[in-house]
Amino acid sequence: MDRIYIVGAGPAGLTTSFFLSREAPSNSITVFDHRRKPGVPPHCTSIVGIETAEFYKEILGEKVIEKEYYSVTFHTPTRKYTVYSKKPIAYRLARPYLEQKLCDKLLDMGVEIRLGEHALPTRLGALVAGGKEYEGLVIAADGAYSLFRKKYCGWMPETITGLQRIVRVDKQFGNNFHVFFDPDTPCFYQWIVPIDGDKTVLVGYADCRIHSDPNRIFDKVLRKAGLRPVSRERVFGGPIIRDLPHRPYNIEGRIFFIGDSLPASKPVTGGGLYGIKELVPALTRAIVKGDPRIYDQSVEHLRKRFQQSWFLTRLFKYKYWVIADLFSVFQGEFEPGLFDLHEKIVWRALPRLPALLYILLRSLFIRTQRSRG
Numbered sequence: 001m002d003r004i005y006i007v008g009a010g011p012a013g014l015t016t017s018f019f020l021s022r023e024a025p026s027n028s029i030t031v032f033d034h035r036r037k038p039g040v041p042p043h044c045t046s047i048v049g050i051e052t053a054e055f056y057k058e059i060l061g062e063k064v065i066e067k068e069y070y071s072v073t074f075h076t077p078t079r080k081y082t083v084y085s086k087k088p089i090a091y092r093l094a095r096p097y098l099e100q101k102l103c104d105k106l107l108d109m110g111v112e113i114r115l116g117e118h119a120l121p122t123r124l125g126a127l128v129a130g131g132k133e134y135e136g137l138v139i140a141a142d143g144a145y146s147l148f149r150k151k152y153c154g155w156m157p158e159t160i161t162g163l164q165r166i167v168r169v170d171k172q173f174g175n176n177f178h179v180f181f182d183p184d185t186p187c188f189y190q191w192i193v194p195i196d197g198d199k200t201v202l203v204g205y206a207d208c209r210i211h212s213d214p215n216r217i218f219d220k221v222l223r224k225a226g227l228r229p230v231s232r233e234r235v236f237g238g239p240i241i242r243d244l245p246h247r248p249y250n251i252e253g254r255i256f257f258i259g260d261s262l263p264a265s266k267p268v269t270g271g272g273l274y275g276i277k278e279l280v281p282a283l284t285r286a287i288v289k290g291d292p293r294i295y296d297q298s299v300e301h302l303r304k305r306f307q308q309s310w311f312l313t314r315l316f317k318y319k320y321w322v323i324a325d326l327f328s329v330f331q332g333e334f335e336p337g338l339f340d341l342h343e344k345i346v347w348r349a350l351p352r353l354p355a356l357l358y359i360l361l362r363s364l365f366i367r368t369q370r371s372r373g
């Protein structure tokens with residue numbers, strides 16, 4: 001079998017390398033990343049549902065789970081409500097521990113990891129890195145701004161910018177995270193996520209425009225939650241994909257796209273780790289069996305599922321909070337598994353159509369009244 005070259009030592013590239021070396025140990029694999037340290041600097045909030053948490057726990061052990069959340073409070077222009085469950089609704093993965101631990105495992109398995117090397121596409125089944133050309137099967141896991149996707153698909157997905165800051169606050173914030181819909185960030189939302197046992201939170205937002213003063217938004221979000229910043233640490237963030245997986249998902253079986261380069265991120269939240277967990281096993285099977293269709297079928301299946309929630313996301317583009325209002329029919333009875341399955345939330349809500357219509361009309365009516373007032 002050809003040598004395999006993986007571009008990107010993010011979760012997509014490293015998880016794919018791990019599965020490939022486990023399922024086909026005789027393969028020679030090289031991973032390139034232009035960063036000197038995998039996962040550093042971080043950009044992601046790393047909130048995942050139970051399936052993704054279990055997936056990484058199985059590979060990397062308990063330590064990869066940094067925190068569990070039992071409830072989520074939504075603040076929309078028309079209501080504030082909390083969904084909760086006896087089991088954790090969501091988890092925060094430890095990053096960059098995830099990347100570092102995967103790299104350690106890969107090195108033990110004989111994978112070559114070339115950090116500080118920028119890889120460029122040249123021709124199908126080849127790339128250049130560090131002034132040298134490499135020929136073999138290429139896996140483009142090079143993130144939201146993938147050069148490989150741009151070259152072979154001539155396309156860049158729609159993205160918004162997410163920014164967040166670690167802040168020490170004056171009070172203990174508990175075990176639930178908060179999501180705020182606010183006119184300051186009309187294309188997306190804002191969040192506060194407690195990140196350790198004491199008084200440290202991650203406050204963030206994402207939007208389709210760049211804000212000149214992110215601290216103004218961070219402070220406003222904290223104020224809304226009744227928190228006062230005591231000390232502020234680093235700001236980090238990056239692009240969040242707002243698009244569906246783009247066809248083709250592979251080019252003649254010589255180059256495959258995975259992770260944000262595909263892109264496979266959840267429409268409503270933009271979370272990309274779920275898509276990686278869903279697709280890496282199929283990509284591995286496709287490569288081991290030499291049948292790219294296995295991968296195409298899996299991506300197609302995921303795409304169809306995502307399309308359903310995309311419909312809602314697009315429909316309510318600048319009234320994003322209406323979707324959150326609809327989810328309020330689940331108040332107090334949220335099944336943990338639903339965190340990753342947005343389309344199921346919608347289907348499950350359908351039998352409650354009268355309640356949904358009432359919520360929808362009320363939300364729109366109150367909003368219209370307020371904007372007139």
Ligand SMILES: Cc1cc2nc3c(=O)[nH]c(=O)nc-3n(C[C@H](O)[C@H](O)[C@H](O)COP(=O)(O)OP(=O)(O)OC[C@H]3O[C@@H](n4cnc5c(N)ncnc54)[C@H](O)[C@@H]3O)c2cc1C
Pocket residue numbers: 007008009010011012013032033034035039043044045046047048117118119120141142143144146147161162163164236237238239240258259260261265270271272273274
């Ligand atoms: C603010 C924010 C919050 C987020 N919150 C969540 C969340 O809560 N839950 C969730 O599931 N997802 C979240 N995401 C999305 C998640 O971070 C991404 O979906 C995930 O990181 C995608 O992994 P990846 O490996 O495809 O790409 P990346 O993590 O971007 O990794 C790509 C790697 O490729 C390297 N690279 C790129 N180009 C080249 C090149 N030419 N040569 C060599 N190396 C290259 C980069 O250095 C990088 O290390 C968030 C994203 C942002 C920005």
